[in-house]
Amino acid sequence: MCVTSSTWRWWPSAILMFGLAVAAAAASERSPDTEKLTHLVRQDCGGCHGLTLKGGLGKPLTAEHLGQWNRDQLTSIILNGVPGTPMPGWRALMSEDEARWIADLLKRGTLR
Amino acid sequence: MRQWLAVIAVAVLIAAAAPADAVEMRGTGTLGVVIERASGSVLIVDTTARAAIGRVDNLGDLSHASVVFSPDQRHAFVFGRDGGLSKIDLLAAAVTKRIVQGGNAIGGAISDDGELVAVSNYEPGGVRVFDARTLSQVADIPALGTDGRASKTVGLVDIPGRRFMYALYDAGEIWVIGFPGGATPRIDKLTGIGKLPYDGNVTPDGRHYLAGLFGEDGVVHVDLWQEPLRARRILDNYGRGEERLPVYKMPHFEGWAAAGDLMLIPAIGRHELIAIDKQEFREVGRVATYGQPVFAVVRPGGRHVWVNFAHPLNDTIDVVDTMTLKVVHRFKPGPAVLHMEFTPRGHEVWVSVRDANKVQIYDATTFAKKAEIEAKAPSGIFFTARATRIGQ
Known part of the structure; x- marks a missing residue:
């Protein structure tokens, strides 16, 4: 050499x-702005679910805890919320593709 | 000659007596703490110098962190999301003692005598009480509702007489715990108060506790001067049956605005503050705001209320005139305004702008920006004057 x-x-x-x-x-x-969405998950979802997503007023969003829901179910929860709980629907603020991207991120558990 | 030797000896003794880690001799009345939520650190700030004077690291997960102060205003107790309870020496900018008391905490309070620190937990639920000096545990009070299930606890505040008060989120109850003598708590429970109380606070005179309900359209009021304690529903149907907007951030009752005869509280799921008469506890007006209010913080003296908003309208602050109930000033400090804190007598207000990594300081009268401080994703701002206030 x-x-x-x-x-x-x-x-x-x-x-x-x-x-x-x-x-x-x-x-x-x-197509989703992944940097923006990652920031949103950490900071805005994190307001209720914890900065490390281990839960707060809202349930934990760890891959382990989310195992019982599939990708489509999670996408639907993100977009439509959970009636009777403080979980709001985020449809007004994001597209289906973006919600699906977040569902995948959470299922992978790779935010942190 | 002998006298000279004595003087020298005394001087040597004084020098030797000074501890190695001596801190600058100064008061703490102008100091405060800014939470840096992403990095698990806090800034120690000086409100007169409008500057950071130190940073304390390694405090764990500080999303949704809060702070109370010792009566002498030398120590800050920082409650972290991860159950961490850290006692910080403001003069030394150092951790005096740190414990991880639970799995997932939401806030805390210090008793009126400064001896007990209580922490409100989501996981495992309930409230734990610690000796403020040593942080050793004094009491562990699980929040088991009448349904027998463990509940998250919210809206924990100190009330007069070595007592604390909080709401059980899942069970829909309000509890008062007192430590009249020693470590054995006396517990008074108000049950069936309404669905999903999400936060609560007590008026600055320590008399009225209000808890906001998420599961219903209303607020719960407890008059602590009336025995036996009774939970009374107020503001029923304040949403007038209209569908609530999605709530992207829960409003807070902390720092709420008691101004003259009025109180202004955030209306959940609406772009409004509700004005309540402080005698009758009924609605007397609404304030139309830019977004869904998160904090409505009164300027000491009560002239104005400063309001910030939930995502995605969280780049803006409204200043509300408490006489006319109109917004008199609206401005955009920057992305993600999370908290506001007034200087003790209210001449300036500090604003954390998380996504700009800045704390901004405004003149509370002219609304002009006076200074900016660099901070890493700042959220809560807490000044030592809180040590002198009930329910902080």
């Missing part, structure tokens, strides 16, 4: 740039 040490020094940042570019491309392919 005839790579000088100075060239090696650039490798970490080159890999990082490549990674960022891929991530950006992936983000732009999905």
